[in-house]
């Protein structure tokens with residue numbers, strides 16, 4: 423059974439939503455708990471699918487995970503960590519991208535790991551070559567098997583001099599989670615420095631790790647023999663915040679995002695202001711609203727931090743369909759992140775995607791046949807239609823397009839949105855959205871997906 427949302431568009435979203443811990447930090451801090459010699463406590467944990475996947479994987483590996491029924495805080499005790507049965511691990515193949523980060527912590531705690539094939543959004547090839555290369559440099563032996571990889575460190579894990587070809591978030595976290603208990607010093611050049619990585623470093627530092635971040639994307643880790651548990655409040659989800667901010671603009675609404683942190687959103691807030699969106703920063707959150715009048719087009723390039731985050735791109739493109747004039751968005755992080763624009767075009771948006779790098783700087787995907795630049799002309803009045811959600815952010819962007827559209831939209835595949843947006847239907851209801859939800863069986867859902875594409 424799946425769900426279908428029937429959305430009647432045209433109502434400005436107004437009210438308050440609360441954003442809790444970041445999808446891109448919380449599951450990783452949970453993995454870090456495996457490195458400790460005592461229980462860890464993680465606070466501000468959202469109810470999202472990636473948290474359930476990691477909870478299940480930790481439990482399979484003998485970690486006792488308990489959830490406080492009132493606060494949702496998680497306590498993770500790794501005292502009885504053990505190898506899990508591979509058939510149980512296999513059941514998580516395709517669920518999320520987090521399992522690859524279990525490599526270092528499992529090798530440190532039980533000597534070996536089996537990692538199922540990864541899931542996550544289908545927005546490019548998403549290889550794991552950097553992960554495997556750094557693990558081999560630490561001394562790990564990687565064996566690719568059907569359905570996953572098997573990994574061990576027969577001669578132990580040793581600090582190494584490493585350099586990433588591109589500042590990959592996941593590969594940087596792989597290095598952090600492996601190097602903190604490896605013997606000796608690790609120097610990582612070309613590291614990613616996203617706020618979620620800084621928060622993971624804060625978690626590891628609380629556990630006893632020694633990690634220095636230099637100004638030139640170099641991270642230096644002095645390995646220690648043992649780490650303790652941590653008690654940590656997760657950084658809030660800046661990507662969810664940016665999504666609600668775009669929703670306010672697209673629907674000409676006014677949304678207060680409790681929990682939003684200005685410091686993690688500098689690049690987004692600059693862009694929001696340039697388009698014509700308004701925001702007021704408070705101590706406990708940020709108010710985002712359409713101040714009236716016209717929105718302005720702009721030229722935008724996604725990038726690694728401190729640039730404009732790729733996960734903000736899809737909802738913002740919907741806002742650009744409402745700007746007066748021609749906007750250009752050059753996606754430089756993923757080669758295939760414009761598939762969601764097909765549905766927007768069916769809704770009346772004027773968007774063309776191009777193979778050329780239409781930004782100021784040529785990126786890794788130029789001359790390689792990837793449709794990774796978009797030209798958006800507006801403003802247009804969007805029309806309701808049938809949509810099958812393709813991925814997390816693409817799905818959210820379809821929701822907000824439907825909420826702003828004339829007429830009714832039927833949206834299927836919304837389960838994908840639960841991977842990164844906690845209780846999004848309750849939040850939409852609280853903001854005054856006009857929609858209802860019905861359950862449909864899989865055959866009906868497949869039929870909808872067929873007509874929706």
Ligand SMILES: CC(=O)N[C@H]1[C@@H](OP(=O)(O)OP(=O)(O)OC[C@H]2O[C@@H](n3ccc(=O)[nH]c3=O)[C@H](O)[C@@H]2O)O[C@H](CO)[C@@H](O)[C@@H]1O
Nearest residue numbers: 446519548549550551552553590591592593732733755756
């Ligand atoms: C769970 C999580 O935190 N997900 C985030 C994380 O994804 P994730 O950690 O998977 O993203 P990466 O930063 O690793 O990927 C960036 C680019 O590097 C490439 N690459 C990466 C690893 C590798 O071994 N080889 C390789 O070629 C990827 O294909 C991609 O083109 O950072 C992305 C970039 O900010 C965000 O969009 C995701 O929301």
Ligand SMILES: C=C(OP(=O)(O)O)C(=O)O
Nearest residue numbers: 519542543733814815842
């Ligand atoms: C791409 C994303 O996530 P993941 O890496 O988990 O697929 C995202 O959050 O937009």
